[in-house]
Amino acid sequence: MQDANLRYPEIGISEVSLTFGGKIGYLDEQFCQVEDLQDEASPNFAEEVVTLFFKDSARLMSNIELALEKYPKDFNRWDAYMQQLKGSCSSIGASRMKCEFMSFRDYCGQGNVEGCMRSFQKVKREHTVLRQKLETYFQLLRQAGPAGAATRPVM
Amino acid sequence: MTVEEVKLQVKANGGHGGRDQFPVGMRVLAVDDDPTCLKVLESLLLRCQYHVTTTGQAATALKLLREKKDQFDLVISDVHMPDMDGFKLLELVGLEMDLPVIMLSANGETQTVMKGITHGACDYLLKPVRIEQLRTIWQHVVRRRSCDAKNNGNDNDNDNAGKKVQSMNAEGENGGANRNKRTSRKGRDDNGDDGDDSDENSNENGDSSSQKKQRVVWSVELHRKFVAAVNQLGIDKAVPKKILDLMNVENITRENVASHLQKYRLYLKRLSADASRQANLTAAFGGRNPAYINMGLEAFKHYNAYGRYRPVPTTNHSQSNNLLSRMNSPSAFGMHGLLPSQPLQIGHTQNNLSTSLGNVGGLNNSNLIAHMSLQDSSKCFPTGPSGNSFANISNGRPLAPANNMPLQSLEPSNQQHLGRMHSSSADPFNSFVSESTQLLDLGRCNTTWPTAVSSNIQELGQKDSMSQATLRVNGPKIEPLSSFTSPSSQIPLLGNEMQSQVASLASNALPMPFSQEAVSFTYGSSTNSREMLNNNLALSNSGINTSLPNLRIDNSVVPRKTLDGGNSGVVVPPLHDGRIEQQAVSNQLNYNNELMGTSRLQRGLSGGLDDIVVDMFRLDRTDDGAPFIDGDWELV
Numbered sequence: 067m068q069d070a071n072l073r074y075p076e077i078g079i080s081e082v083s084l085t086f087g088g089k090i091g092y093l094d095e096q097f098c099q100v101e102d103l104q105d106e107a108s109p110n111f112a113e114e115v116v117t118l119f120f121k122d123s124a125r126l127m128s129n130i131e132l133a134l135e136k137y138p139k140d141f142n143r144w145d146a147y148m149q150q151l152k153g154s155c156s157s158i159g160a161s162r163m164k165c166e167f168m169s170f171r172d173y174c175g176q177g178n179v180e181g182c183m184r185s186f187q188k189v190k191r192e193h194t195v196l197r198q199k200l201e202t203y204f205q206l207l208r209q210a211g212p213a214g215a216a217t218r219p220v221m
Numbered sequence: 222m223t224v225e226e227v228k229l230q231v232k233a234n235g236g237h238g239g240r241d242q243f244p245v246g247m248r249v250l251a252v253d254d255d256p257t258c259l260k261v262l263e264s265l266l267l268r269c270q271y272h273v274t275t276t277g278q279a280a281t282a283l284k285l286l287r288e289k290k291d292q293f294d295l296v297i298s299d300v301h302m303p304d305m306d307g308f309k310l311l312e313l314v315g316l317e318m319d320l321p322v323i324m325l326s327a328n329g330e331t332q333t334v335m336k337g338i339t340h341g342a343c344d345y346l347l348k349p350v351r352i353e354q355l356r357t358i359w360q361h362v363v364r365r366r367s368c369d370a371k372n373n374g375n376d377n378d379n380d381n382a383g384k385k386v387q388s389m390n391a392e393g394e395n396g397g398a399n400r401n402k403r404t405s406r407k408g409r410d411d412n413g414d415d416g417d418d419s420d421e422n423s424n425e426n427g428d429s430s431s432q433k434k435q436r437v438v439w440s441v442e443l444h445r446k447f448v449a450a451v452n453q454l455g456i457d458k459a460v461p462k463k464i465l466d467l468m469n470v471e472n473i474t475r476e477n478v479a480s481h482l483q484k485y486r487l488y489l490k491r492l493s494a495d496a497s498r499q500a501n502l503t504a505a506f507g508g509r510n511p512a513y514i515n516m517g518l519e520a521f522k523h524y525n526a527y528g529r530y531r532p533v534p535t536t537n538h539s540q541s542n543n544l545l546s547r548m549n550s551p552s553a554f555g556m557h558g559l560l561p562s563q564p565l566q567i568g569h570t571q572n573n574l575s576t577s578l579g580n581v582g583g584l585n586n587s588n589l590i591a592h593m594s595l596q597d598s599s600k601c602f603p604t605g606p607s608g609n610s611f612a613n614i615s616n617g618r619p620l621a622p623a624n625n626m627p628l629q630s631l632e633p634s635n636q637q638h639l640g641r642m643h644s645s646s647a648d649p650f651n652s653f654v655s656e657s658t659q660l661l662d663l664g665r666c667n668t669t670w671p672t673a674v675s676s677n678i679q680e681l682g683q684k685d686s687m688s689q690a691t692l693r694v695n696g697p698k699i700e701p702l703s704s705f706t707s708p709s710s711q712i713p714l715l716g717n718e719m720q721s722q723v724a725s726l727a728s729n730a731l732p733m734p735f736s737q738e739a740v741s742f743t744y745g746s747s748t749n750s751r752e753m754l755n756n757n758l759a760l761s762n763s764g765i766n767t768s769l770p771n772l773r774i775d776n777s778v779v780p781r782k783t784l785d786g787g788n789s790g791v792v793v794p795p796l797h798d799g800r801i802e803q804q805a806v807s808n809q810l811n812y813n814n815e816l817m818g819t820s821r822l823q824r825g826l827s828g829g830l831d832d833i834v835v836d837m838f839r840l841d842r843t844d845d846g847a848p849f850i851d852g853d854w855e856l857v
Contacts, residue, residue, distance in 0.1 A: 096349045108264070115257060119257040146301070149301060152327045153255050153326070154257045154258060156327055156349040157255070157349050158261070
């Protein structure tokens, strides 16, 4: 999303999206909403959510990986697992990952095992990249301190 | 009731700070196995100033709800959870606690959403949820309270009997006796009264969540006693007073029981509809479980007593080959205490028969099948539709000459339907048949069809035989059916189970009306197997069309599209009263007609089935009717 990309130049979301030629940013407006939920009562809400997400999604992805191997051609099962992961991703606004889920689903529908494998690998890569970027992002935010938060555009 | 009044009510209930400014402080229970989503959701809800409790497990949620009755106003639940299906939780909450439930999912497919709605969700949100959406969810709470208040107010202000009757009529229940009783006890204002009244008056989703009265929480144990009492009394005779006496539990009133009974009936009806549809589907495709039929009949009998039918959308079954195996599973045939273990889904058209068949499998798991017991269907309704459809089909197709027989013997009333079906019969039937290569065991039918065709026509004419005939198709399970049939023993029905289901449904409902209706059921006429087959197919087709509730609706309601490959359900939902059934039958027949008419049935058809069908019909010429009489033959 355009705004998200501009909003977080520190982590180079816009750069990355340009580089990859895609119009989809790593994060979409859902992430903004998550950040908005941050307040005095929960000052680190966004980071907590993101940490939780990566922890849980790592688990889900290893389940999927196992299923891809253990239950060959069990497209229903694969799809079900991916749906779970998709739900998580949409909650924090991981838009690029979300896109890949649709591809995966299509491949499942077609019964294309190769396609599913490739798609899942892409999801994994996106997941890793996103994690790195968000880690950097939160680090920067911490370093910037209150001033850093203030310089961010108000949503 | 205005929002102001609701707020006052809430305040009066007391105990919750901040409730004065409803919806601020509205108590929400959020259930989602995904911790990320749950955390974000919780935060969003808190931002809306609701009071939030979260849990990652459906079982915990249920426990919380049961233990702390009246401590929640609204439940938000994810659809896909590991320990329990979200839809099941939805149903249980609706059944036991009458709270509004909002479903949440990343999956926004129409079928899934439809499933949520038909299971009673008052809303369905897609992830990621925006805070704007959550700001208005309190409307569901208000709506329910308004219904309750209105009902209560009416009851209090007006003549109790009058109001009660009105509300009862709205429900379309046939339990007049029950209602009258309730009316007489209307004066009570204590526990469950308001809720009960509102339950009667409200639609499926409009259960009372009023906080005024002390809500009885229907725990598993309590519900088990309830079900046991209902079973003991018999669905038809289960009146709240007697149930209450049998249950022998303190602290519940007759009104509580009545309210619960009403919901239970709805639930069963939906299950039965699903079961019947699936059964029909299976039957149409050569279901292998005669036992299925029996179960269906039994279940069906229970339906009679129940009221309003709630349509259940078909589930999206991906497995295509499991239907038969599922149907064959012993669990499918046992009466599981009338408590459906899974919601049956009839609903949407499936794109392929296998999916719809898959539904049947699902049915097996539920207790609906039990409801479909044919045993009770001494009235022969079922054969009607199948017979007609069959006749039509046969007429339409260049099949064995025997095809003509049924038509001729059809009663005049039936003819109308036949005519309808006739036009569409030819191809649809074939395509329909061919679609279910795996399900339809035409081979077996071959032997039976001829016999059935020739000898059963007259016999089928009788109601009893009709129902029996349908049942017989399925073979072993047919036995109970045989008790019904008089002379004709058994009409081989291609879709045994479906037919049985239909038959059971029909018979339970209103055997008489049906014959009059003559939609597809040919009582006195030629109930040859073909007809039944047709009927079954038709019924099953119609079933697909979530037409269970529609049975009362015009046939036009049945979209043709649903027939495609889907045939998800034989929609022979047990109608709780005769008139409904009639309509249902005609609806189904119409549905069949549409189904037949569409060539989309041919999707996925293999030529082989066509051949088999043709052969089947050909065999009719040579039948001698002997095999069917004992109904020993077994499909598949």
